[in-house]
Amino acid sequence: MVASRNRRDDLLASLPRHEAPVVLVDNASTDDTVAAVRAAHPEVTVVPLDRNTGAVARTLGVARAGTPFVAFTDDDSWWAPGDLARGVEIMRAHPRLGLLAARILVGPAEELDPVCTEMADSPLASEPDLPGPSLLGFVACAALVRTEAFTAVGGFDRVVRFPGEEERLALDLAAAGWGLAYVDEVTVHHHPSTHREPSTTRQAGIWRSRVLTALMRYPLRDVAGQLVRSARAGRPGWRGLAGAVPRVPAALRNRRVLPQHVMAGVRELAS
Incomplete structure (x- = not known):
């Protein structure tokens, strides 16, 4: 499953490398991505959106796939030959x-x-x-999910969006009793696109997501700690805080404090 926006050339280069059927959810690209992919790769299921939904596009893609397992990649990444099948075997x-x-x-x-x-x-x-070290986070372009688990916790949400969308999903999976693990015998290749937002913009977005995730899931004292860390992160942290403000009401409407054992892991990773 690939979510993309305005990276037509990256998609046309990476799509032939996928060994499984591909669902492409296009986040309202303006570079003729949809027409180009349909022409070059008619075997790809293309889901065009009329607006940019961020990471929610992956949630829509999982629903469209309708398979027990879904592998995520970005438009500039792909699973190594044979490793997607190996990953499914490990999941089973x-x-x-x-x-x-x-x-x-x-x-x-x-x-x-x-x-x-x-x-x-x-x-x-x-x-x-579990088949490897336990996690409370992951990189979305290199993850294989069990659809049952992903769907049960709501997938990626409309509050956090992108980037930094992985934490909230990881925490909810753990809270629901699902395991997350790093498996280094399964490989994804990532050739970062040249069409990327500036690193400072991305860092601000990640801090915004961290703040919103904390508001949605952390106990109040841990929310305060995340706010302090953001404030101490300099300009990206302050920009992240400012970017989070318009989404605070939605975050609070979706607030559900994590179980103590999951928060213990969060604190362990932050220490």
């Missing part, structure tokens, strides 16, 4: 595994994404019924 062998986070190799040099080192060294207690 571990029935509590709600989300598998794959190893990410970046660019033609295939350098390991630093986030993979962090996931491999997760300080969370290893769970014997």
Whole structure:
């Protein structure tokens, strides 16, 4: 499942690399993405949206796929040959595994994404019924989800949107009893698009998502801690706080405090 916006050329290059049927949800692109993909890849199921819904596009894509498992990629990433099938086998062998986070190799040099080192060294207690280190986060372009679990917790939501949308979903999966694990024998290739927003804009968006996720799920003292961390993060943090303000009412309407054992993991990762 691929969500995309205004990255026609990246899509046309990456789509042939996918080994499974593809659902493309287009977030109201203005670069003729929909027509170009339909012409070049008629086998792809294209779902055009009339507005940019952010990460919610993935939720719509999962519903359209209608399969027991759905792999996420971006327009500039793809699963290594044979590894998607391997990932599904691992999911089937571990029935509590709600989300598998794959190893990410970046660019033609295939350098390991630093986030993979962090996931491999997760300080969370290893769970014997999972195939790798336990997680409370993941990278959306390299994740395989169990549709039952994803749908039960609502998928990606309209409050957090993008970027930094992964945390709220990961926390809700854990709260519902599903496991999340890093599995480094399954690989995703990521060749970052040249059509990317400035890093400062992205960092501000991530801080906005962290604040909104805290408002939706953290106990009040942890919300306060997240606000302080954002304020201390400099300009990106302040921009993130400002960006979160219009969405605060929606975040509070969707507020549901996490169980203590999940918050214990959140605090462990933040320490």
